Amino acid sequence: MIDKKWLSALKPMVSSKSQWIAFTEVLDAYIEMHSKKLEQSGDLIEMYRSQGAVYSLRKLKQLKDETDGSK
Numbered sequence: 580m581i582d583k584k585w586l587s588a589l590k591p592m593v594s595s596k597s598q599w600i601a602f603t604e605v606l607d608a609y610i611e612m613h614s615k616k617l618e619q620s621g622d623l624i625e626m627y628r629s630q631g632a633v634y635s636l637r638k639l640k641q642l643k644d645e646t647d648g649s650k
Contacts, residue, residue, distance in 0.1 A: 609632070610633055613632040613633045617630060
């Protein structure tokens with residue numbers, strides 16, 4: 580769980596609908612890029628890095644739910 584003071588500092592970013600939509604679109608583009616790397620890579624280290632990147636980016640997409648206190 581993220582510290583409450585950080586969540587409250589991030590609240591202005593996630594409360595603006597247009598900013599949040601743009602941010603999630605960028606995250607989706609990065610997720611797509613890393614997913615392609617994951618599918619095409621034959622190197623285990625590169626696969627693990629891509630998996631970690633996708634996981635982290637998906638966690639960032641959940642940030643709005645955490646700042647709203649829904650999770």
